[in-house]
Amino acid sequence: MAAAGDSSSSSCGGGGCGPHCSSSAEDATAERMGRLSLSRECGKCGGGAVAVAVAGGVGLCGDCFRAHLFGKFKLAVTSNAMVRPTDSVLLAFSGGPASRVALQFIHEMRSKAIESWDASNSQALPVFGVGVAFVDESIFCLKPKHEIEAAIEDIKSIVLSLSAGVKAMHIAPLEDVFSTGSKDGEGRLREAVDMIDDDTGREDFLQCLRMLLLQKIALENGYTKIMLGSCASAIACHVLSATVKGQGYALPADVQYVDTRWEVPVVLPLRDCLAQELILLCELDSLKTQEHINKPSNGINSLVASFIERLREENPSREHTIVRTAQKLKPFSFNKFSADGYHDFLPSRLRPKFQKVDSDESTFPEILCLICGSPFSESELQNLESTKHEAQKKIDLYTSHCCQSCHFQILPNDENLNEHFFSLLPKFWTGRVDTVSASHSLLRDQIEEYLLEDNDGN
Ligand SMILES: [Zn+2]
Numbered sequence: 414m415a416a417a418g419d420s421s422s423s424s425c426g427g428g429g430c431g432p433h434c435s436s437s438a439e440d441a442t443a444e445r446m447g448r449l450s451l452s453r454e455c456g457k458c459g460g461g462a463v464a465v466a467v468a469g470g471v472g473l474c475g476d477c478f479r480a481h482l483f484g485k486f487k488l489a490v491t492s493n494a495m496v497r498p499t500d501s502v503l504l505a506f507s508g509g510p511a512s513r514v515a516l517q518f519i520h521e522m523r524s525k526a527i528e529s530w531d532a533s534n535s536q537a538l539p540v541f542g543v544g545v546a547f548v549d550e551s552i553f554c555l556k557p558k559h560e561i562e563a564a565i566e567d568i569k570s571i572v573l574s575l576s577a578g579v580k581a582m583h584i585a586p587l588e589d590v591f592s593t594g595s596k597d598g599e600g601r602l603r604e605a606v607d608m609i610d611d612d613t614g615r616e617d618f619l620q621c622l623r624m625l626l627l628q629k630i631a632l633e634n635g636y637t638k639i640m641l642g643s644c645a646s647a648i649a650c651h652v653l654s655a656t657v658k659g660q661g662y663a664l665p666a667d668v669q670y671v672d673t674r675w676e677v678p679v680v681l682p683l684r685d686c687l688a689q690e691l692i693l694l695c696e697l698d699s700l701k702t703q704e705h706i707n708k709p710s711n712g713i714n715s716l717v718a719s720f721i722e723r724l725r726e727e728n729p730s731r732e733h734t735i736v737r738t739a740q741k742l743k744p745f746s747f748n749k750f751s752a753d754g755y756h757d758f759l760p761s762r763l764r765p766k767f768q769k770v771d772s773d774e775s776t777f778p779e780i781l782c783l784i785c786g787s788p789f790s791e792s793e794l795q796n797l798e799s800t801k802h803e804a805q806k807k808i809d810l811y812t813s814h815c816c817q818s819c820h821f822q823i824l825p826n827d828e829n830l831n832e833h834f835f836s837l838l839p840k841f842w843t844g845r846v847d848t849v850s851a852s853h854s855l856l857r858d859q860i861e862e863y864l865l866e867d868n869d870g871n
């Protein structure tokens with residue numbers, strides 16, 4: 414996230430000159446964050462080290478601060494059943510501080526689980542596995558090739574530095590999403606992106622592609638969960654920009670810990686941590702980050718990010734306030750794992766596309782936008798209903814399964830180009846329309862209609 418960007422130089426240049434540097438780095442960092450605690454002792458352990466204030470205003474020493482963040486992460490993971498012993502978790506690593514901390518913490522949880530596994534007599538439960546995925550978007554990066562290659566080497570070395578913790582590292586270029594069943598992934602990706610006129614639409618489209626690529630990597634390599642490093646600050650940006658874009662109805666879906674809309678469920682264990690806290694932890698612990706191949710961003714998303722940054726400068730707890738407010742909206746049924754936990758032990762691909770919810774809630778499956786996966790609002794459902802009888806061609810099915818926001822900012826302005834646009838998209842993406850339409854019997858209705866018309870004609 415742009416919001417989590419460029420403040421990673423510490424007093425020693427971020428070079429990690431050893432543990433003895435940490436106090437001066439702590440000083441400098443805390444000062445820059447403008448949140449140096451008034452009391453010069455830790456509110457938790459009473460230690461006399463320079464304390465940094467975290468959200469809520471309590472001053473904490475470095476050790477307590479670390480424990481505080483890890484505690485939030487662990488609580489999110491355990492209280493939402495994010496990771497089960499049988500799971501294989503794919504961590505999406507961008508190189509930024511948030512996913513760097515997620516990588517560190519999940520690795521730590523795994524190491525502790527292995528320790529207790531070794532210590533236990535029964536050794537009945539296995540210990541979950543962790544793999545790492547890096548989505549290489551250098552196709553849109555204007556930096557020279559050797560810089561990009563060096564950055565990717567850095568990413569590899571960061572992951573490899575976690576001794577024996579990570580079972581695999583997947584570095585996948587974004588165009589891989591397009592190259593299934595087609596030789597020219599790069600050409601297709603460029604053409605599809607070029608067809609989108611709106612800056613914000615283009616960014617949101619790339620965001621969808623990132624998720625699809627992660628899904629693809631997870632499915633092809635047997636991962637059962639995808640872990641994202643989305644922190645409170647990133648989510649606050651999303652809340653505001655979704656509101657500006659008129660995506661309010663679908664918003665609650667994106668701000669929860671768990672999202673089972675996708676074939677491989679997605680979890681957000683850092684939802685309660687601020688970007689500034691994660692950056693600070695990276696500096697305190699000399700956790701190396703690598704953000705050189707981030708693209709510059711235009712459009713609404715970056716405007717909102719800079720707005721959030723200004724809010725934070727005024728009052729660091731504003732991001733929490735935004736996220737908490739959004740959390741009061743009612744989540745969707747797919748924002749949790751099924752209550753009985755039965756499905757969680759099945760490979761996710763065997764689970765029903767739309768997971769059943771508790772019996773006391775509506776079991777009506779949400780209709781999801783074909784492009785961005787947003788659940789349809791009442792008015793979008795009505796539109797779908799009314800076009801359902803007119804839809805004669807596959808392209809009409811595709812467009813009627815896109816939410817209003819994707820219609821507005823992603824689909825080509827010229828309707829005649831829609832067919833070409835959808836033909837560029839990866840098969841396993843557009844193929845979803847068959848599953849989706851079958852699931853609410855749109856296709857069946859249509860076949861019946863065709864049959865009836867045939868009979869009438871005879
Ligand atoms: Zn302390």
Ligand SMILES: [Zn+2]
Nearest residue numbers: 782785816819
């Ligand atoms: Zn959409």
